[in-house]
Amino acid sequence: MKYIDTHCHIKHTLKKGAKMSELIARAKKANVIAIIDSPVYIEDYSEAIALHRKYANFIFTTLGLPPARYHELDVDLAIKKIHKYAKDQQIVxxxxxxxxxxxVKDQKTRENQHKVFSRFVSLANELKLPLIIHSRDAEANTLPILEKVNNNIDVVMHSFAASPEIALECADRGYYISIPTAVTNRKKHRKLAKKIPLESLVIETDSPYLSPLANKKRNEPAYVPYAAKEIAKIKELSEEEVARVTTQNAINLFQLPLREKS
Incomplete structure (x- = not known):
């Protein structure tokens, strides 16, 4: 069985005490064949790209900004850098x-989020890159904005915890739903794992957050198999089937230069 961690924050994981060489070794030992690193601060972009270059065909990179802090950050600079790295084929x-x-409770700040998010949707359309969506208590506005996404652009709802009805609407649109390792202990994720078709699922750690283990505060890519194992239990499927389908979904989503091998 092979696995792909479709969303993690390597720099934050290292800050929690992990060592890079050991992080990679543990992930590979756990049959993780790829990690998607998703830095959300401009100052971390170049370091993440350097990791991708060092660990080519194992660490892949997406670049974004945290929605709750759009108003504090240089959105123009972020878009400029994302554009450059995309043209250099350094991000997926x-x-x-x-x-x-x-x-974010302030209405003006929320309205600013809408404008910034719309700019990122336009950027994805221009660059023909998939969108990784953070939507927290905001689906009523997130989904209408996502209607502007071109049909050939894939969307993944990262660590999604909305209602099953909203998640099914997303799946009907062709979006992927990402189930985190915390599916082992969080009811919202368990409900989605049960309701959403396997063909619409990918898995992630969101490390260093959302650990599947009660005695481990720090999550890491090596733990992504816990998500597959728990989804298999919930859906009454084999872990092999869940691993195979979610891994191929991730390869398709990010157009990774990999072949899933059972």
């Missing part, structure tokens, strides 16, 4: 980007 997606109403 844009994100995470989206809307966050959990942390």
């Amino acid at each position: 997606g844009i994100g995470e980007v989206g809307l966050d109403y959990y942390w």
